[in-house]
Amino acid sequence: MYNYTDFDTAFIKERNAQFRAQVERRIDGSLTEDEFKPLRLMNGLYLQLHAYMLRVAIPYGTLNSRQMHVLADIADKWDKGYGHFTTRQNIQYNWPELRDVPDMLDALGAVQMHAIQTSGNTIRNVTADHFAGAAADEIADPRPVAELIRQWSTDHPEFQFLPRKFKVAVTGSPNDRAVIKAHDIGLRMVERDGLAGFEVIVGGGLGRTPMIGKVLRDFLPREDLLPYLEAIVSVYNLLGRRDNKYKARIKITVHENGLEDFGARVEERFALIRPQFTGVDQQMLAAIESDFAAPEFRSAPDTEYQDARRHYPAFRSWADTNLSEHRAPGYAIVTISLKAHGATPGDATSAQMRLMADLAKRYGHDELRISHEQNVILPHVHKNDLPSVYSALRAAGLGTANIGLISDIIACPGMDYCALATARSIPIAQEIATRFDELKIEHDVGPLKIKISGCINACGHHHVGHIGILGLDRAGVENYQITLGGDHTQDATIGERAGPGFSAEEIIPAVERLVMAYLDLRSELGETFLDTYRRLGLAPFKAALYPEARANAA
Amino acid sequence: MPRAYIPKVVTANALLEGDVIYQTATGWSRNLAEAEVLTDEADADLRLIDASQQHDRVVGVYLADVDISGPTPKPTHFREDFRARGPSNYVHGKQEAPKHV
Ligand code: HEM
Ligand code: SF4
Numbered sequence: 001m002y003n004y005t006d007f008d009t010a011f012i013k014e015r016n017a018q019f020r021a022q023v024e025r026r027i028d029g030s031l032t033e034d035e036f037k038p039l040r041l042m043n044g045l046y047l048q049l050h051a052y053m054l055r056v057a058i059p060y061g062t063l064n065s066r067q068m069h070v071l072a073d074i075a076d077k078w079d080k081g082y083g084h085f086t087t088r089q090n091i092q093y094n095w096p097e098l099r100d101v102p103d104m105l106d107a108l109g110a111v112q113m114h115a116i117q118t119s120g121n122t123i124r125n126v127t128a129d130h131f132a133g134a135a136a137d138e139i140a141d142p143r144p145v146a147e148l149i150r151q152w153s154t155d156h157p158e159f160q161f162l163p164r165k166f167k168v169a170v171t172g173s174p175n176d177r178a179v180i181k182a183h184d185i186g187l188r189m190v191e192r193d194g195l196a197g198f199e200v201i202v203g204g205g206l207g208r209t210p211m212i213g214k215v216l217r218d219f220l221p222r223e224d225l226l227p228y229l230e231a232i233v234s235v236y237n238l239l240g241r242r243d244n245k246y247k248a249r250i251k252i253t254v255h256e257n258g259l260e261d262f263g264a265r266v267e268e269r270f271a272l273i274r275p276q277f278t279g280v281d282q283q284m285l286a287a288i289e290s291d292f293a294a295p296e297f298r299s300a301p302d303t304e305y306q307d308a309r310r311h312y313p314a315f316r317s318w319a320d321t322n323l324s325e326h327r328a329p330g331y332a333i334v335t336i337s338l339k340a341h342g343a344t345p346g347d348a349t350s351a352q353m354r355l356m357a358d359l360a361k362r363y364g365h366d367e368l369r370i371s372h373e374q375n376v377i378l379p380h381v382h383k384n385d386l387p388s389v390y391s392a393l394r395a396a397g398l399g400t401a402n403i404g405l406i407s408d409i410i411a412c413p414g415m416d417y418c419a420l421a422t423a424r425s426i427p428i429a430q431e432i433a434t435r436f437d438e439l440k441i442e443h444d445v446g447p448l449k450i451k452i453s454g455c456i457n458a459c460g461h462h463h464v465g466h467i468g469i470l471g472l473d474r475a476g477v478e479n480y481q482i483t484l485g486g487d488h489t490q491d492a493t494i495g496e497r498a499g500p501g502f503s504a505e506e507i508i509p510a511v512e513r514l515v516m517a518y519l520d521l522r523s524e525l526g527e528t529f530l531d532t533y534r535r536l537g538l539a540p541f542k543a544a545l546y547p548e549a550r551a552n553a554a
Numbered sequence: 555m556p557r558a559y560i561p562k563v564v565t566a567n568a569l570l571e572g573d574v575i576y577q578t579a580t581g582w583s584r585n586l587a588e589a590e591v592l593t594d595e596a597d598a599d600l601r602l603i604d605a606s607q608q609h610d611r612v613v614g615v616y617l618a619d620v621d622i623s624g625p626t627p628k629p630t631h632f633r634e635d636f637r638a639r640g641p642s643n644y645v646h647g648k649q650e651a652p653k654h655v
Contacts, residue, residue, distance in 0.1 A: 050640060095646065
């Protein structure tokens with residue numbers, strides 16, 4: 001894990017002290033809201049529907065047990081005993097009071113965490129594969145690079161007032177678990193002729209004009225990374241539309257100028273600034289890398305694990321669903337579901353956070369990760385420890401065996417919290433999960449991603465959900481639009497709109513009809529929902545969604 | 555004939571807690587039932603201006619439509635309904651208050 005240098009610690013302290021003074025001046029009336037708002041946003045503090053919201057960065061989703069404990073303590077002391085983990089590897093507190101926020105930031109600072117650049121038109125929290133450093137399919141750990149980018153982008157004077165927010169994601173695996181094609185810049189670590197480098201993707205994004213990113217460079221040598229990123233962001237800073245908020249993201253810049261023209265400008269700028277990067281960044285990277293050295297994995301047979309699998313069906317079911325392949329023999333990656341049927345996706349109570357922290361400490365080399373699918377991961381657990389881990393999780397309501405299944409839903413906060421929302425997301429997710437739990441067909445349905453957003457901004461990633469649900473306001477009533485066939489992996493695809501939306505009462509039965517249609521349509525047991533959709537297209541699913549239209553046409 | 559003015563309340567978020575508040579004849583309340591209902595456009599605009607100047611107490615002031623056919627004002631749009639009531643997934647915010655509507 002990255003450890004703050006003295007510089008980092010001093011910087012955070014100074015910044016928090018500055019914000020404390022700003023909050024005091026806001027409360028005593030010497031700052032107006034118009035003056036204060038940009039300052040609070042620079043420190044991750046939003047004003048939402050019912051309260052303030054503090055968004056804390058969890059850089060590349062990595063944290064240790066001590067940090068997780070502090071997140072739990074903050075939830076108890078200054079919030080309502082829980083936190084909400086988001087798709088951008090952040091945690092959000094939904095109920096802080098204004099005068100407490102400086103104390104919250106100090107508590108975070110004490111364990112090397114902060115809320116800087118979790119808002120505003122800057123380079124946001126750099127995200128990465130949540131299985132980084134553990135996955136069997138990994139070429140290299142993406143986190144040192146993500147940390148380097150964080151250091152370069154934090155408080156970068158040129159990039160504090162970009163045309164719009166800017167998001168960078170990095171993966172070190174060919175199997176993309178970081179949704180790199182839906183980011184402003186997506187980086188995939190690759191190797192060519194023994195040389196380490198990156199495939200650089202630009203101009204992806206969700207929101208009102210969803211776009212899949214395009215390859216700007218298929219191979220960028222590793223030591224060119226920072227100057228090349230700097231070139232991209234400065235070209236965007238210059239060309240990005242500042243006249244229209246809805247056309248300001250880099251995806252529009254690339255689209256309007258053309259990939260070729262945009263790329264040529266980047267290369268020109270890159271050539272100009274490359275000499276200024278004299279190698280210090282590479283020295284920094286080497287130092288960062290030593291912080292991310294892999295833990296010492298123990299070698300032991302996995303007899304106890306195999307025994308537990310044979311004797312306990314519930315454990316086996318959980319193991320089959322929630323474990324992923326680790327690169328070290330005898331180890332597994334554990335995904336802890338924050339999606340108990342009927343619960344709010346992504347929420348964890350302070351007690352649950354502490355339990356996960358303790359399990360990480362005892363069985364997981366003191367590491368935790370937050371996934372963009374709003375779950376928590378113990379990246380390094382020896383298989384023999386899994387029965388103990390599972391029983392502890394289960395006792396805390398964290399043993400749901402549903403990773404990648406229909407109830408493992410991403411849902412944004414929607415109109416229950418978010419000031420921008422046009423409809424609620426959370427109750428829809430809760431009802432779908434509950435319904436399919438009652439039907440007991442979740443495991444039979446197999447891999448299926450439902451993603452729900454409460455407005456067109458698409459925080460819930462609905463465009464890249466196999467089934468995407470977008471909440472809208474139709475004449476003062478909540479209405480839900482379905483998209484189908486989206487995919488967030490290396491084969492990223494934007495889903496197609498299925499047709500007219502559904503009311504809140506109609507949407508659960510509509511999803512049920514879709515899933516039942518899939519079960520009828522699949523060619524064999526192993527064909528997933530997405531594969532079936534790709535084979536057959538929209539028509540049969542549309543017929544299932546709108547049976548009355550078919551009846552009328554007949 | 556000019557269209558009838560839809561009755562309004564002045565609403566905002568409290569500066570310190572951030573929660574939803576409504577202007578009453580004399581101050582602010584967390585309870586929509588206690589809000590001052592404005593049935594005259596000119597009146598409403600004046601009350602809005604007055605509220606907007608209270609920088610040290612409130613944030614994001616605006617006028618929200620209400621239905622006054624019952625004994626207390628009710629929101630006409632679902633967004634205002636959630637603001638008046640609190641989130642649907644937990645008994646948090648206003649719903650924790652002892653005499654919640
Ligand atoms: C509740 C406060 C939130 C606000 C005010 C907010 C605001 C926004 C806005 C305005 C956009 C569109 C930006 C654009 O296209 O230019 C957006 C996109 C997005 N937000 Fe949020 N968001 C919030 C919460 C969340 C949460 C909880 C998540 C994770 C669940 C999230 C993750 C994302 C993602 C992934 C996108 C789309 C990706 C992209 O930028 O293309 N946000 N958000
Ligand atoms: S998608 Fe819309 S409603 Fe949901 S969190 Fe994002 S901005 Fe809010």
